Amino acid sequence: MKKLNFNTYKDQQYSGMGGLRTVKYEGKCLICGNNTYRMYNDAGKDDTDCRGPLGMFHTNNNLIPSDYGYSGDEVILCWNCSSEDSQAYHKALKHLQETCIKIEN
Numbered sequence: 001m002k003k004l005n006f007n008t009y010k011d012q013q014y015s016g017m018g019g020l021r022t023v024k025y026e027g028k029c030l031i032c033g034n035n036t037y038r039m040y041n042d043a044g045k046d047d048t049d050c051r052g053p054l055g056m057f058h059t060n061n062n063l064i065p066s067d068y069g070y071s072g073d074e075v076i077l078c079w080n081c082s083s084e085d086s087q088a089y090h091k092a093l094k095h096l097q098e099t100c101i102k103i104e105n
């Protein structure tokens, strides 16, 4: 099995976990700056199992602006930073509030 490269922005193929997956670059983690990736299965659906080959480079706990009443880009967090104490979360939330547009109700 070919090893995944965590220094690329290109799509990669991964065979395992019951089928072929496409690994796509998601962006850099806001906190640590590491590249992050997501896996997609045949149907194009996101595979959110962090126990897979992406390990700490996996992202599935991004902050989604609409969850907080904002519009804009997701705040990207790697698995490690999104699993840390609340300091990383509050820093990410502050970034979201500063870079996204508040939706008026």
Ligand SMILES: [Zn+2]
Pocket (backbone or CB within 6 Å): 029, 030, 031, 032, 033, 034, 077, 078, 079, 080, 081, 082
């Ligand atoms: Zn990180």
